[in-house]
Amino acid sequence: MKVGRRYRVLDLAFLTLLTVVWLIPLAMMVAISVTPSSQRGLKFGGLLISGVSAENYAHVFRDTPVLLHLFNSIVITGASVALVVAAGSLAAYAFARMRLFAKEFWFYLLIVTLMLPIPALVVPIFRLNKDLGLLNSYFGLILPYTALGAPFAIIILRSFFESLPKEVEEAALLEGASRFAIYWRIVMPMSWPALSVVIIFQFLTSFNEFILALVTIDKTELKPLTLVPLLYADAFLTHPGDLFAVLTIITIPVIVVYLLMQRFLISGLAGGGARA
């Protein structure tokens, strides 16, 4: 057991180091956001603070409609998460359990789409949105985010659905459940671990997306939160503390969603129905 303990100590040391390195920028961001603008000469990139003040946050809420932009972000992200979960899980269930023509071909085509980064698609999506009249509307972002997020969701959910015991679905079938009832009442509730991965990932990518939002939405009152630092760049140049306050506000919803979903990630809910 001695060897095991030594490895555990090494593991812990390594993970701690990694976490500290990872957290330094975040800590800087939070530290600067609570440093009043009157205070000059920041030490260690602002990590050492002499006092905490909500002054910057007050400025932000006074000078910019942060809540409006937050609302825009929530609407766009929430809708794309809902659509990705709905469309992705239905498609994944069909891929996992139904007989489809050229099923594997379609599936590999989906995987190929994963390899395209959003920046490579900005111009085509912009033109599509323009032709469809979706510029300057929520849908101009919701639909592309959904389309780009669906392949990942389908891949994750398909392999999870395939790992579920088939007998449980067959038992429901024998009880007279329709395909859709099996999907909705049996498969989906058993799939929270995979669904939470999809929800967190889709929330993160949609909420943090910048470039597509920048070119799609021109109207200030429709812009999502990620555009705020750029939108008020002039004001922020003179008040770096305000900028970091905005950045801190942007990270909060993501953390909240993660905390809400993480208990499902490790949930043992799927256990006990059938023997593995």
Next chain:
Amino acid sequence: MGSVRLRSVAKSFGVVRILFDINLDIAPGEFVVLVGPSGCGKSTLLRLIAGLEDLTEGDLLIDNVRANDIPPGKRDIAMVFQSYALFPHYTVRENMAFGPKLRGEPLAKIAKKIENAARMLNLQNELDRRPAHLSGGQRQRVAMGRAIVREPSLFLFDEPLSNLDAKLRVSMRAEIKALHQKLGNTIIYVTHDQVEAMTMADRIVVMNGGRIEQQGSPAALYDEPANVFVAGFLGSPAMNFIEGVYDAEGGVTTMSGLRVPAPSRLAFSGQKVVVGLRPEHLEVVGPERDGLSARVDVVEPTGQDTLLHTDFGGAPLTVSVRRRLMVSPGETIKLASLPSDAHLFSRESGKRLDA
């Protein structure tokens, strides 16, 4: 209600044929056990009856109605799976209520049926727990409860006891049998365990390689197996087989020149045969008596019986005796058997040779 007929049923998965020309009639209220080694097609046959697989050829009739194309949910069938197949996110009560609710039965009626089933299966205190918090035996009882609440004309069991430990298996075996006596529904039960088959069935259907080898009451199959496969499959420890030639004096001369008494079937004299002897039909006798000389290789006392693994002229011969025997490996013993207890099979076809 609850009759099943299979007419020339065949099943293939792609080019692989799993079932060949299956013909089977199951009467209402009958307890039929399909038994056979793994891969013999018994589970596939059950899934065909359930509607979880499509028939490749032939007809399936449930209550005299052709059911080939009736969807599983409309066949009035309940199935209990080896893996229990409970809905993990529902409580025991919700598991049992799932089907009736889907079918739109009144809630009060559902609640009553669940109460009854829970009482019958001793699950009253478990109704609000999730499957993850139940033991294996309790989970299997919930699966049975879900089937009972369905009130089907036909119960299908797919190796329901295979995941349980030995002791629990014995008690659940009795529970299922009692359940059948109480409810009187038709049961088709799949197992690879010949003890389960022998103890529970009204009728056993022995399958091998996608075909039915023999069907009949447990006693009939045990006493008059139709072929070497059935003879060797039913019975534990398994029947001994010795190859030899049937002689005119009503015995079998083995390859090593030894003689085994056999029933008189003079028509077969001179034929190459396999003689089958059940371990419990061999008796250890004193050295002064006539009998088969065998050398003891291994002694296995089980407490209830003692098993002797012996060498009979190069052929293995297992003997099961009730008495406590003081024999040790290496010793030679004398074994006696009644000619009428020996089973004769053709060596070419493996079929039983009857007078």
